Amino acid sequence: MGNSKGGPVYRGLGKIPDRVLLLFAGAVYxxxxxxxxxxxxxxxxxxxxxxxxxxxxxxxxxxxxRDGSVLNAFKLSLIVGLTATAVATIIGTLxxxxxxxxxxxxxxxxxxxIYAATVMPEIVVGVSLLxxxxxxxxxxxxVTIIIAHVAFCIxxxxxxxxxxxxxxxxxxxxxxxDLGASPVQTFLRVTLxxxxxxxxxxxxxxxxxxxxxxxxxxxxxxxxxxxxxxxxYSMIKFGVSPVINALSTxxxxxxxxxxxxxxxxxxxxxxxx
Amino acid sequence: xxxEGRGWTLRLAGLLSPVTIWLGLFFLVPLLxxxxxxFGKSGVYGGITLGFYPGNYLKVFDPLYLxxxxxxxxxxxxxxxxxxxIGYPLAYFITFKGGRYKHLLILLVMIPFWTSLLLRAYxxxxxxxxxxxxxxxxxxxxxxxxHPLTLIFTPQAVVMGxxxxxxxxxxxxxxxxxxxxxxxxxxxxxDLGASRWHTFWRVTFPLSMPGVIAGSILVFIPSAxxxxxxxxxxxxxxxxxxxxxxxxxxxxxxxxFGSALAVMLAALLVGAIMFYVRRVGADKLExx
Numbered sequence: 001m002g003n004s005k006g007g008p009v010y011r012g013l014g015k016i017p018d019r020v021l022l023l024f025a026g027a028v029y030x031x032x033x034x035x036x037x038x039x040x041x042x043x044x045x046x047x048x049x050x051x052x053x054x055x056x057x058x059x060x061x062x063x064x065x066r067d068g069s070v071l072n073a074f075k076l077s078l079i080v081g082l083t084a085t086a087v088a089t090i091i092g093t094l095x096x097x098x099x100x101x102x103x104x105x106x107x108x109x110x111x112x113x114i115y116a117a118t119v120m121p122e123i124v125v126g127v128s129l130l131x132x133x134x135x136x137x138x139x140x141x142x143v144t145i146i147i148a149h150v151a152f153c154i155x156x157x158x159x160x161x162x163x164x165x166x167x168x169x170x171x172x173x174x175x176x177x178d179l180g181a182s183p184v185q186t187f188l189r190v191t192l193x194x195x196x197x198x199x200x201x202x203x204x205x206x207x208x209x210x211x212x213x214x215x216x217x218x219x220x221x222x223x224x225x226x227x228x229x230x231x232x233y234s235m236i237k238f239g240v241s242p243v244i245n246a247l248s249t250x251x252x253x254x255x256x257x258x259x260x261x262x263x264x265x266x267x268x269x270x271x272x273x
Numbered sequence: 274x275x276x277e278g279r280g281w282t283l284r285l286a287g288l289l290s291p292v293t294i295w296l297g298l299f300f301l302v303p304l305l306x307x308x309x310x311x312f313g314k315s316g317v318y319g320g321i322t323l324g325f326y327p328g329n330y331l332k333v334f335d336p337l338y339l340x341x342x343x344x345x346x347x348x349x350x351x352x353x354x355x356x357x358x359i360g361y362p363l364a365y366f367i368t369f370k371g372g373r374y375k376h377l378l379i380l381l382v383m384i385p386f387w388t389s390l391l392l393r394a395y396x397x398x399x400x401x402x403x404x405x406x407x408x409x410x411x412x413x414x415x416x417x418x419x420h421p422l423t424l425i426f427t428p429q430a431v432v433m434g435x436x437x438x439x440x441x442x443x444x445x446x447x448x449x450x451x452x453x454x455x456x457x458x459x460x461x462x463x464d465l466g467a468s469r470w471h472t473f474w475r476v477t478f479p480l481s482m483p484g485v486i487a488g489s490i491l492v493f494i495p496s497a498x499x500x501x502x503x504x505x506x507x508x509x510x511x512x513x514x515x516x517x518x519x520x521x522x523x524x525x526x527x528x529x530f531g532s533a534l535a536v537m538l539a540a541l542l543v544g545a546i547m548f549y550v551r552r553v554g555a556d557k558l559e560x561x
Contacts, residue, residue, distance in 0.1 A: 017469070018370065025366040025378075028359060028440075032385050035396035035437065038407065042399070050399050051407050091291040098288035102281075110289070117300050119491070119542060121498030123515050124535045127522050128303035131310060131532065151299040154292060183284060212389040214501060219522070229391050236395050236505060240402060248392045259387055 036252065043245035050240050060246040070247065073231035080142065080227060081210040084149035089203040091150070092157025093195075097187075099158070100165040117155040125152065126219035133220060140222025148220045149210040156209060157202035164198025197266045204262045208255060304539065310532035321528055329533035338517070345514040348428065349497040352435040356443040356492045357485065359436070364447035364484075365477075368454070379448055386441035394505045397434045401425040401506070426508030434502045439495070443488040450484025451477075483553045490545045498538050514538065 046055035064070060098104075099111065117125075129151075133144050172194070176186045192199075214229040221230060228251065235244050311329055314322045333342055367378045385393065400407045404421035412418050424430055454477065462472040478485075500515025507513070514534060521531025 021362060021366050021370065025363050028363045029381060031437070032382070032440065035393070035400055036385065036388065038400060039392070039396045051403065051405065051410075091295060094288045095292040098285060098292075102285050102288075104285055104289075110292070113296055113301065114292075116542075116546075117296060119494060119546070120300075121495055121538050121542065123498045123500055123518055124304075124307075124539050125300070127518060127531060127535050128307045129299065130522060131306050131528065132299070132303035135306060147299055151295060154295060158292070183280075208387060212391075214389070214391050229389060232391055232395070233501075236391075236398065240399055244395060245399075248395060252388045252392060255387055255389075256384060 039245050040249045040252075043242055043249045045242055045245075048242060050242055050245060060242040061250075063243050064246045064250070067243070069226075070228075070231060073226050073228045076142065076225060077211055077228040080145050080149060081207050083146050084153055084210045085203050085207040087146075087150045088153035088157050088206045089199060092154045092202055092206075093161050093199050095154065095158045096161035096165055097191075100162050101170075114155045114158055117152060118159070122213075122215035123219075126216040129216065130219040140220060141225050144220045144222070145217055145225065145227065148216050149213065152213070152216060153206035153209055156205050157199075160202035160205060161195060161198045164195045164201075168194055200262070201266050204259065204266075208259060212255070307532040307535050310529055311536045313529045313532075315527045315529040326529070329529045330537075332530055332533070333537070341512050341517055342514060344428070344511070345497055348432060348435070348513065349493050349499075351432055352439060352496045353443075353489050353493045355432070355436045356440050357489065360440055360443035360447055360488065361485075364444050364451055367444075367448055368451040379445075382441050382444050382448075386445070390438050391501060393438050394434050394502050397430065397437065398425065398505050401430050401433070425506060426510070428507065428511045430506040431503050431511050431513075434506045435496050435499065438502065439492045442491040442495075446487040446491060447481065447484040450481045450487075454480060486549055486552055490549055494542050494545060497541060 042050045042053070043060055044056050044058065045053060046057035046059070095110075095114070099107065125148075129144070129148050130140075133140060138144060168191075173186055173190055176190045177183070181189065212229060213227075214233060217227050217230060218233070221227065226234070232244065232247060232251075235241065235247075309323060310321055312323075312325050312327065314324060314326045314328075316322065332338060363382075367375055367382075371378050401424040403409070403425075406424070408424050409421045412422065413420075458476055458480070459472055462476045463469070467475065498515050499513060500519050503511050503513040503516055504519075507516075518531050518534045518538075521527045521534065525531075
């Protein structure tokens with residue numbers, strides 16, 4: 001066939017690109033993790049230096065706990081996160097049910113609005129909400145923060161729950177109704193238990209998004225209320241300090257525990273369902 | 274379907290009204306409001322007169338602002354390109370060479386993705402900052418330079434921070450696209466005599482295009498609107514559109530011009546999505 005670069009010869013040469021690829025992948029993982037590790041490492045430094053190691057100490061964690069403004073910011077983030085998650089999870093689940101179980105006029109529009117909300121640059125969402133609240137003469141503060149957080153969390157919950165619903169057997173709901181269950185009974189006894197892992201996953205996602213949000217909160221928070229990310233931002237602007245490293249470590253570790261732990265429980269529940 | 278009826282309509286209305294009210298009132302109406310404001314005229318003390326003044330849009334041709342817009346597009350494009358160049362080989366590696374570690378490897382990409390953008394930018398503030406900073410000491414240790422360089426508060430620092438922050442946004446859709454890949458196509462191409470290189474460019478890469486486009490949009494759009502990274506790593510000389518918008522709303526109080534900039538950013542997104550739908554198809558939008 002005049003094909004000198006035939007398969008077998010080529011596969012022999014393939015070892016070198018494979019090794020290069022392996023080295024490259026290793027380097028990318030180092031790139032992804034080294035900065036985070038450096039941050040965590042220097043949170044245990046004994047002096048105020050965040051770049052030169054001088055010895056082990058946990059004093060910055062102690063300072064963090066004694067800082068009342070950090071604690072207040074943490075409390076506010078928790079209140080906002082839990083409230084926004086509860087509201088967004090309910091609305092998002094209802095929306096997912098409507099979109100996956102019904103056909104109606106304007107469905108494409110609803111769909112598009114939901115996806116648009118997930119990809120709209122945060123700064124656009126932030127300033128448009130600021131303009132809206134000022135025009136509506138709503139005072140900026142915890143209420144406006146919660147409203148904004150619910151608005152950007154709804155879409156994510158809807159998408160996650162809908163994915164779960166699309167994998168569900170509709171005949172189970174039909175069977176329940178044929179056996180005389182009311183729509184509400186069917187929902188509570190059949191549909192909800194089946195989609196619960198999806199609902200919980202959506203709620204978990206909503207909580208992390210709300211807890212981590214900086215940009216949108218920055219525009220709608222007003223002067224008095226500072227969530228944890230806003231507090232961290234003002235600390236960074238003030239200057240690099242190992243206290244920020246300690247705070248970053250606490251935030252990162254708890255987010256990871258929440259997601260990995262939550263994900264594990266959900267995966268187990270998902271298998272049973 | 275035979276389900277239509279009064280009860281059905283009521284139930285649907287019940288399911289849909291919360292989202293309609295919330296997203297309508299707190300997402301769509303505010304967007305329409307800034308669209309209206311973008312054609313308004315800012316008063317000296319921050320008030321706004323509605324009307325039809327295209328002047329806010331024409332302002333972007335002012336050399337001062339044009340420079341910022343061009344810089345933003347260049348940085349966002351560069352970031353997208355670098356994420357693609359780094360992310361594609363990694364996604365390829367995970368999908369085809371990951372074997373039984375595939376899920377662990379993709380989880381390791383997702384973990385930094387879940388930690389806040391703010392903290393990831395701070396990590397680079399620490400590393401790049403100062404003459405005796407970690408990056409400077411590493412460069413001198415490797416004999417790349419013999420004297421400390423100014424690393425932070427440069428456009429390069431912004432690109433560095435952005436690639437670091439947005440890389441997972443590129444890898445995840447690429448992985449999703451490659452994951453669906455049918456191995457038999459690759460085998461068929463090689464059985465028919467195509468080299469590995471050839472197989473990649475003629476079979477694997479074209480089939481992963483939806484992932485490439487989705488990843489590029491997911492990186493390009495937020496990086497064009499980014500304001501935290503240029504704020505912390507760019508300093509006063511690397512102002513991007515995001516910083517300009519923030520200034521218009523918080524210090525300059527020219528809300529009309531700020532709105533026009535925000536509307537243009539949103540228009541960029543709409544354009545990108547239309548491009549995606551045309552190239553890949555609307556039905557695949559859910560995968561993003």
